Structures are given as structure tokens and as C-alpha cells.
Amino acid sequence: MTVSTFTANSAANTVKDKTESKKGMVYNTKDLNLWYGETHALKNINLEIQENDVTAIIGPSGCGKSTYIKTLNRMVELTPIVKISGDIQYREKSIFDKNFKVEDLRTHVGMVFQKPNPFPKSIYENVVYGPKIHGIRDKKVLDQIVEKSLRGAAIWDEVKDRLHENAYGLSGGQQQRLCIARCLAIEPDVILMDEPTSALDPISTLKVEELVQELKKDFSIIIVTHNMQQAARISDKTAFFLNGEVIEYADTDVIFSNPTDKRTEDYITGRFG
Amino acid sequence: MTVSTFTANSAANTVKDKTESKKGMVYNTKDLNLWYGETHALKNINLEIQENDVTAIIGPSGCGKSTYIKTLNRMVELTPIVKISGDIQYREKSIFDKNFKVEDLRTHVGMVFQKPNPFPKSIYENVVYGPKIHGIRDKKVLDQIVEKSLRGAAIWDEVKDRLHENAYGLSGGQQQRLCIARCLAIEPDVILMDEPTSALDPISTLKVEELVQELKKDFSIIIVTHNMQQAARISDKTAFFLNGEVIEYADTDVIFSNPTDKRTEDYITGRFG
Amino acid sequence: ACGGGESEEEPEENAGGSDENTEEPAPADEEEALEGSVVIDGSGTVYPFMAKMAENYMTNEEENVSVEVSRAGTSAGFEKFLIEDGTDFNDASRPIKDEEIAKAGEVGFEPLELKVALDGLTVVINKENDWATELTEQQVKDIFLASSGVKNWSDVDPSFPDEPIVTMGPNENHGTYEFFFDEILEGQDLVEGVNLQQDYSTLVDLVSKDKNAIAFFGYGYYESNTDKLTAVSVDFGNGAVAPSLETIGESEEFDYSPFTRPVFTYLNPEMAKEKAQVLDFAIYAMENAATVASETGFAPIPEEEIQANIEALEGLQ
Amino acid sequence: MVAKNKQSRSVSAIFEKIMPKVLLVIAIISILTTIGIVFTLLSETIEFFKIIPFFEFFTGTVLKPLGDNAEFGVLPLLTGTIISSTIAMFVAIPIGLMTAIYLSEYASERVRRALKPILEILAGIPTIVYGFFAFTFVTPLLRAIIPSLEPTNILSPGIVMGIMIIPMVASLSEDAMSSVPYSMREGALALGATKLEVTWRVIVPAAMSGIIASFVLGISRAIGETMIVTIASGSNKNFTFDVTQSMQTMTAYIVEVTGGDAPAGSTLYYSLYAVAMTLFVFTLIMNLIAQYISRRFREEY
Amino acid sequence: MKHIDTKLVEKKMGSRLTTNTVAKNVFLAATLFGLLVLVILIYRVVADSIGWIDFEFLTNKLSTDPEKAGIMGAISGTLWLMVVVAPVTMILGVGTAIYLEEYAKKGRLQAFIQTNISNLAGVPSIVFGILGLTVFARALGLGNIVLAGGLTMSLLVLPVVVVASQEAIRAVPQFLREASYGMGATKWQTIKNVVLPAALPGILTGVILALSRAIGETAPLVVLGIPALLIPLPDGIFDKFTVMPMQIYYWTLDSALVAEYANLAAGTIVILLLVLFIMNSIAVLIRNKFQRRF
Ligand SMILES: Nc1ncnc2c1ncn2[C@@H]1O[C@H](COP(=O)(O)OP(=O)(O)OP(=O)(O)O)[C@@H](O)[C@H]1O
């Protein structure tokens, strides 16, 4: 499997992974720039993200990983001072298009956050929140969704007897899997994960990692992680960010065994970050 | 110069520095144990601290350095859950003695904190705070104290024209030297310093370090520091704390060139902490 | 406060009895200036009279005396008057009752009755009401009596509209209520649902906003609101008489006299003996009663009654 | 020179000893105030119940405190109080809550910082001013819509009380909603929810205890409000549920009876205390409920 | 098996977004409603008072003649009332706050006092009036003088000062206390020299807010029995007095007798609102100026 790697300095080019053209492309980022007020947080990002891949985004703190992933579902715009140029296409439609409602985008693209953030409601209510706002009222259908999503998030067995208890009674790891289930319940196409395991203990982390491997069969997953080992273990592709730029984007094995850029190598071997 | 070093495991013994008996002893800590509620923060501490020495206390975060130094002027008791056993003698009087008022102890033993903490008052008012609460009202005397203390803290020239401006207008390093001046104004016998430079920039740090060297002529100084180089540079003796125990206590050159305990060596060479 | 240059000029209220120049603060006679306070409570009807009197006294007579006037209502005022260390005066829009005199005796004084002016109980209706501007005495009573069965205007007179009458009046705190209830209705039950209010301003407002309203209160409250209310002319047998300062009067010569009542202030003589300023104010008030009465919507009482009162007061000295 | 200065030690030692005691005594004054309130109210209330049986007072529908055949039934005042407070809450709860939602969820930081202090002016306007506003502006306005409305009625002061309470409900609810962590909003938005759905199905339920506590405090405030009802609802002691009529609340009754300076010793005088006691107990219960709710149901996000 | 029909979701999206927009505007309207009322209210009193507020209105004594009447008596009564309320609430309120924050051990007594203060904050002002009438005016025999009114008002606004002072004291960083203790200061010296000065802006803000509450209160003074006509100005705290809200109350009631009294009442309202507005602005200024100095 040959992969054309990419360094950010030749920013105008777009990464193309020709060998896997059988897979569709979910996201295509073109010349994306983003500012928080005066801070230039993302610089000339060009990235193509493939269907049913786990794409890891790594890089030192403050390099723009969260900003980028939040741009993909336009959550970043909740910060009022954000300015964006360039384009991101999701399934060949510009996400910044006037006719493409952010709410629609976010129904297609689920997100899991760093700190588990279940709603202060019952487990059941957490899972059905999405389907309900999208208009599903039928109790039977909702029950099915709950079971399917909780199974999908590998937490069904642990909670099936206490579906109507408050989600805050769960452990941190369980809460995070519940958040994943909540995200699965809206049957997204892509799942964004921003350091989903950094607030979890090692055992919970392992469970979530296994889950990600499981989920990639049905979903495209983009995951931000601080943990190099994690990226190596679970991802197909890895993008290395530094100071708001994509330094290198390639198959994970390539990045970890044979990085093109000196800075990637330095980072991976722990020389900074 | 021979020094008997000490490891905490033989906790019942007390460190004695026989070669320097010409110097008086300011503090003698005997079998000190301290608990924060259930947390056993200091374990069987035995330490003798000499007059006109700079004694450095080093050790990894959470090892009990601050706790120990705050016990020396009984500030630690401001935390209500603290329990103490054992004894500390200051100039041969137990500091826990009913007849020895904490306020008196603290007039003999000044303290400088990690974060500069001047009062939100003028520079002048900061320095005279101590003398005033001890009943000195005479303006002339106070003026003298202010000049002497600020000179002593090597900050007189920088502030002599703005004595009545608010201390918050000073830079961090100046604030810290002001705090030292404030402490000198009560003419203490011992000065305790808890990481006095950790919030300062390198240049300010240097100034404070020089100042400490200067002050040791007149005062006994006990200084907590995270910075091994600093301990090596300015102290005469060094105590290495780990998990609430004194692992090693000896002349600074000995500790840094020829530590007895494996853990001391590991710490000094940066293998943990 | 905003009267332009006029407020600088000599106030005309000065006409009341004493002849000193107001610009000189010290009273002309040799007696030393009085000080201390005079506490007056009681009738809301009498309040404007007493307030004016107090103000004149303080500006023209005794600058250092503080006359304070409240107006809890005649009955409520008596409750504060008939106690140990109670008020000095109690204004009343009805004569004191026997049980009230008895109560005063228990406390240890005999209230001195000072009649100060005459008031005409005025029946008022809404400006838009053009049918009931003249009523007979009996019709007025029927409107307020439970026993008459009158509910609608048409019950009073078939030519009146067939709409419910909205009856109102001051509540039981007030002497006006008691005068109307005891003297005019002779103690018979009031009609069901009569709207009894504590504040006269509320009553004025209520009547001015309700076409079918009818209410009663002292003439002064009507006189100040002729633009908002119509006063009913009452036929006591010799043709309808509109209340006015001229028609209100106690003797038979006056046309409105059946609805006329004297208003009083009651003095605690013990207080007058104890506090010179109380007596001084009492005498001042009697001397100036006639003038202030006409300024505040009351008819004056005959000169000889005033003289009798003054003599009684001077007897206390 | 310093350490030897012992003479002031003794002075400061005395202060050191007595200040905690002095301060304790001061702190206890607040308790004494409560005890004072309860004691003054209770002792005269007991006198009252010696004259008027407890049962008669709380079931009597006629209140005619003066005149020859006085009757003391508190029900007209209770209904007046409850109805006016209910009307007030019908105004204050929806508008207050919507204001809170707007400020906390929709308004930009700048707008929020401009609007909030202006709204708080509403809470600071003396109630006497509101009273005349109700009587001279709101009532005539309402009468244009409801011709059968009496010129003094309970509806208009009820509405104006509600307006007065809006800032209280808005401010406390907004505090509760703002303290819901931002991650809750992110979680819901990321599922494709609109702002309204986030607010209504996540933020409001999460902040519910604080919001309800603000309602209860608002009710308590309405029950205790005096001048607005005194002025705009007249002094009719009607026992009715018709909001277009004049009614008297417990507070307005107290104002009427004390008028200038209530006469000591009469049944009327004692009735003042019995009514005040009832009022006090009512508001106390409300306050305790509010405290209970915000303590018991404090969310642990 | 798909439960969520993407087409359907997209179709519904339009109406959901419309609902959101409508709701947003409704919420905005609700917010503006309060402001609208404020504007109307202020407009009306200002319109009624135009031509009536001038220097003489502020400096003249009370009179039954509307052309001559002024509110000097009410203003000086208000000032004398503050002479009682300010120090009393300051001492009681700050003292209680210091006790609760610095001395009281977290326990029953502390919790009891705290609960008690929250409850006092909810007691209707008219009940405080009855307390004042019974205790200060009658039992202590003070009558309806400034001192009695002031003490009544002080108890009424006490919780405001206590809570504000507690917050201010709590916000004083521990390191300032440590610095003071470290120099041998006693606890009281530390409180007096370090904690209170640092907490002063917060305390002052609370006191000003409490005073502005006291200035606007009517009900307790109605119960205490303020005379309707009182011309002499009070000379001290043992004199009878009247205040602006009482003057507003009486003038409006008496506008049935003299129509111009309504204008005088409106004028007094404008002055009162102005005073309250200034006090609140000062409180806000203090709060903003001294916020986060540490
Ligand atoms: N709301 C904001 N306002 C201003 N600047 C911001 C904001 N959020 C992030 N930034 C800046 O944007 C840059 C990128 O931040 P981002 O959170 O994307 O980094 P990150 O790679 O996710 O870091 P971490 O690993 O610490 O989460 C940083 O310099 C940060 O300071």
C-alpha cells in the first residue's frame, strides 16, 4: 500500500490517497484558515478524510486539533470572535453553504467530547434526546433506538437494568460510553471525538478504544488524541498538527514508522510536546 | 569538614552537626508527625537547623516541604484539620508551649511566600504593617524602619520615590522583594521562604538569590525550593524530603556531589520529581 | 413650590385674627416663644381644615411649635385619643359617643368638645349621570337602604335607566359613615354590596370612573373635584337644593340643613394644662375657625359659639 | 526594637479575647430580631384568639372589623392575598423565565451586560411608585379592555406586582441557568439541536431547582407586598374570586388598621397581629420551601 | 435498520428552525417588556412633574399650599433616617458577617444564624413595621421618631448587608491573611488591618444597596404612623420625621382635595428615583472599580 504523504509547507496541494479510491471521501478541507480574533489558529489546512477510516489527529497542546475538529461540525462558531476562510466539503457539499443548516450537519456528524457530558437526566432520556428532537415520538421505536445505541456503545449490559436512573450515577468511563451511545442514537455518518479518553482511567480507556475499532465498521471516525500510543493502536490515518498547520498526513504506520518531516519524528519520539 | 548525614529510616536519631558547634541552633525538630485529617503529611521528622545558615529543603511536589516550613511558625495550624505530634524547639523553647504565643513566635520568625502577597496598600504601609501591629507609632522610627528594611531587601533604590504608591503597581520580582522587606521590618531572627522565586522571572530570581546570600549574614534562613540549581547555589545545608520523610540532610556540597541515599541521587539527577 | 414670583409675596392666609407681621419671626407679645409639639389625629373630613390651621399657626404664630396632624378617621382617632398619653386633639366629623366619654373618664379626663365648622354631607354622582342630578331625601335614603329593595336606577324612578346602582362611601373608620348611617339612615341596614373605602381619594376616583356610581362624603371633597363629580341637589320638601357654603347651615334658615352636620375637634384638657402650646393652639384655632373653614370647604359656625368655646378654653389656664 | 515592644501586646490581647464575643453578640441580634418578630406577633395573636376563636377566624368569610357587630373572618384577606399573588406569578413567571432564557442563552455578552442592570432598576423602584402606576395607568388601560373591571380591583395590582417581581425571577433563574456547564450545551448542539431545544430540554431541566426556587421566592415577595395592593385594590373586604373586584390583602389590611397608629387593646388591634402572624407564617413557609428546594435538588453536574 | 429517516429530519428542520427564531423573538419581547414598563413609568412621572421641580420645591418646607410646598422636610427626614440606618446596619451587618466568615465554626449555630438571615430577608417589610411599632415605638416608648424608624429599617435591610459583606469577606484571598499572620499579627489585627480594608468595596456596595432599599420603603413607616402634616424639619434622631415615600403616599391620597398634589407626588417620585439611581450607580461603580484586584 503506497501512500503519498504531505507536508504543510506545500500547503496548496491536497492530499490524495489514490490506492483507496474505492472508499468514499467524507470530508474535504480546502485552504482552511481560522482566527480567534487576532490569533491565527488554523493555517491553510488541506485534508481529505475517508469513509470508514479512523483518522487520528495528533499534535502538541494548542496546535489547533480541537479547533479543527470543532470546525468540522461548525461548533467552533459558537465562539463569537471566530473568523473562517477557505472551505470544508462534507460529502461534496460545502458545510458553510447557506442552504446547509448547521443543525442538519450536526445530525450527520456526531461528536464526543473530552469530558463526558451526559445530561442530568436518566440514561434513557440521554439516549433518546437526539431522536426526540428530530421528531421521533413512538415509544417502541425509541426503545429500539436505546437498546441498539447502548449495545453499539458496548454499555448495554452494564446499564440495561437501570435505564431510568440518573446518568450521573455512572462511572466516568460509563458516562463516556453513554455519550457515545447518545451520539449513535442519531445514526450519524461521521463521529468526531476530541480526546475522548483523556479523562478516563486505563481500563475505561481500553474499552473505549475497543469500541472505536468496532464502530469504524459503520462510521467514519475522526479522533483527536494526545496519546501517541492510542493513535498508533486505533487509527488508519494520522494527521500531525503543529502551530495550526498540518505538518504531515499519512497512513498511521507510515507516520509512526517512517515520518517524512523531522518535526513529526521529534514529536513522536517525545522530544517535545 | 565532616558531616554526619542522616536517613529517615533511622528516624529516632537526631542529626547533629558537631563540627559547627560554635554556631547556635535555632530550630530543633524532634519526632515531628503531622496529619491533614487522614493524610499523614510529615513522618517522624528530626532536624536541627543552625544559626546563620541557609538551609534548603528540596523534594518532589507533595512531599511535605511547605507543610514542614509552615509548621515552623505554626501557620500550618490555620488549616483546621491538622493534627501534630512530636516537638519543635525554637531557641530551646518548645513552640507548642502554652506560654509561647504563636504571635510572638511569628515575630521572631518571618515568612516569605511562594506568590508575592503584598497587601493592597502603599509600599510604605506594607513595610510598616508589622511594626505598627507591634505597637510602634512614632513616625520617625517607622520611616527609619522602612528605609532600613527596603535597603535590606535591595529594593530601596527602585521604590524610594514612590513609597506611597500602591504595591500592586510593582513587578512580581519587586513585589517579592517588598515582601522580604516587610518581613525584615519586624526584625526577625529566622526567615522562612517557601519557593520565593518560583513565580518570578529569571532576572528577578537572580536578584532574590543574591539577596538571600546577603541576608544570611544577619539571619538564619530556611528556604524551600523546587529548583535544584538554586539549592546548590545558595544553601549551606540541604534536606531532601520524600513522601513526608527526611531522606537525607547534610551540607549542600555533600548532598549534591555525594548523596548517601539512592533516592536522593535519583532526584537530584532528575530521574523523578 | 412653583408659583413663580407670587410665592414670595405676603400670604393671604395671614388674615386669620393675629395682626403681626409674618416677616418677624418672634411673636409680638412679651411672653416667651412656645415650643414643643401638638399632636392631632382623627377625622379625614376635618383634616384639610386642621392642616391649614396648623400650617397658619406655625408660619404666623409660633415657629417653634410643631403641630402634627394625622387623619386615621374619627373612630380610629378616638381610640388613640382615649388612652394614657394619647393625642392632644381628636378631630371628629360626628359628636363623641357616650361610651367614648366613659372611656375618657376611665383614663382620667373629660374631653372638651370644640365645634369648629359645619359640613354638608354631599351625595355625588358621575359626570355622565344626567338623570339623578336631583333626588328627594327619601330617594337618597332608598338608594342606600337594604330595606328599600332598590337595586337599579329604574327602581328609584321609572324614567331612570335600568342599570344597577353602584353605591359607595367611606368605611366604618370614618365619622362620615357613622353620621350617614346613624343620623340619616337612622341605623337601618345599608344596602348589600356597598363599596366602603378607607381613602376619600379612592372614592373620588371610583365615582369619577363609574357612570352608575353614587357616593357620599364631606362637602370639601366635592368642592375640590367639581370637574370630576356632580353633586346631587337634594329635595328636602321645598325644592332641590344644591350643597354649597351658602346652603349648608345648622339652623332652619339654611336650605341644606338636614344633611348638615357640625364637625368638631376634641381636646384633652389635661394635655392643655400640661402643655402651654396645646392650649395656645386651641385658642388660635377657635379665633381663626371662620376664615380657615371657608378656605377649606366648610361653613363657619355662629360667632357666639366660637366665643363660648374660647371662654371655655381660657378657663383652663 | 520591634520584638521588644510588649506594651501593645496586652491591648491587642484584650481585643483578641473580646472581639469574638462581641461579634457573636452582634450575630445573635439577627436571631433576636426573628425571636422579636415571633414573640410580638404571637403574644398579641394569643390575646386575639382569646376573643375570636381560632376556628372562626380561619373559616370566617366576613371581615367587618369596625362597627357594632364586628366580625373577624380572615378568609377575605387570604383569598385577596392568594389571588393577587397568583396573578402576579402569572405575569412574573413566564416573563421572568423568558427574560432569563433570553439573557442567558440568546443574548450576546454585550447585550446581557447592558440589559441586566436596567432590568434591576425595575426591582429597585419603590413599591409606592408602582402602586400609583397600577391605580392611575394600568387600571384605566385594563378598563378599556375589560369594561366590567372595577376602578379598584385586584387584577391591576396583581399584574403590577408581577412586573415588579420579574427582575427577581429573571435574575435568580438566569444565575441557575448560567451555572449549567457549557459542556451540556455543546453536547446537545452537537446532536443537531436548535438553541430552543437545547434550552428547553437540557438547560431549563438542569437548572430547574434554581428556577423553582426563584418562583417560590417571587411568590413570597408577592404575598408580602403591601403598598401596591393598598393603593390599587381599595379597602373592600370582599370574599370573592372575581378578579375584577376590589379585594383586600393581609398586608393592605394591616396598613388600613394601623392607619396612623393603631389603638392598643381593642379586638381590632389584636386582629392586626393575628393577620400579621398569618402573613409571617405564609412567607416563612415559602422561604423555607425555596431554601429546601435549592439545597435538596442542587444538581451535581 | 435505520430508525432515523434523514429525509424526514431535513424536512422537519425548517419548522424547527422557524420555531427557534420565533421563540428567540418572543424571549426578546419578554425582556423588552420589562424595559417598556420602565420607560412608561418614568415617562409618566416625569411628564406629571414638569414645571413643578425647581429649587424651591427641593428647599421649601411642607405646606398645604401646592405652590409653596416643598420636600425639604422629607429630604432631611430621609437623611436623618440614614444617619441611624447606615451605622447600625454597618455595625450589625458587617459584625455578623465577620463572625460567620472568620470566627464561627462550621456547625449548628453557624448554620442556624445563616438560615435565619435568609429567612429574615424574606419577611415582609410590613411585619418589620409591626415589630418596630411594638418594640421601638411602644415598648421602648420612642414613638414615631427618627430613631424608631431607623432601627426598624436597619433590621429590615440587615440581611442585605450581611450577605454582601459575607461575600466580600470570602473573596479576600487567604494569602493576604497568611501574610499578616506571618508577621505575628493576631486574628483580630488581621481582620481589622487586612481583611476588612480589602473587603471594603464589597461591603460598601452592600451597604449602599441596603440604604437605597431603606430610602424607598413605605410600608413599615405607615405602620409606625408618620403624620400626614409635619412642617418643622427634624433636628436630630429624636425628632418626628417624614420621608419621601410617605410624602408621595399622602400627596397622592390628598390629590382628591387639591389636584396639584398629584404633581407634587410625581415630582417627589422623580427626585426619589434620581436619588436611588445615583446610589445604585455608585454601588455599581464601586463594584466595577475594585473588582478583581488580587
Ligand atoms: N475560544 C478561544 N478564544 C481564543 N483563542 C482560542 C480559543 N480557543 C482556542 N484558542 C487558541 O487557539 C489555538 C488552538 O487551540 P486548540 O484548543 O484548538 O488546541 P488543541 O490542539 O486542542 O490543544 P489541547 O491539546 O490543549 O486541547 C490555541 O493557541 C488557543 O490558545
Ligand SMILES: Nc1ncnc2c1ncn2[C@@H]1O[C@H](COP(=O)(O)OP(=O)(O)OP(=O)(O)O)[C@@H](O)[C@H]1O
Ligand atoms: N490543606 C490541606 N488539606 C489536606 N491535605 C493537604 C493540605 N495541604 C497539603 N496537603 C497534603 O499534604 C501533603 C504535603 O503537601 P505540601 O503542600 O506540604 O507539599 P509540598 O512539598 O509543598 O509540594 P509542592 O512542591 O507542590 O508545593 C500533600 O499530599 C498534600 O496533598
Ligand SMILES: [Mg+2]
Ligand atoms: Mg483540545
Ligand SMILES: [Mg+2]
Ligand atoms: Mg509547597
Ligand SMILES: O=P([O-])([O-])[O-]
Ligand atoms: O374621616 P371622617 O371625617 O369621616 O371620620
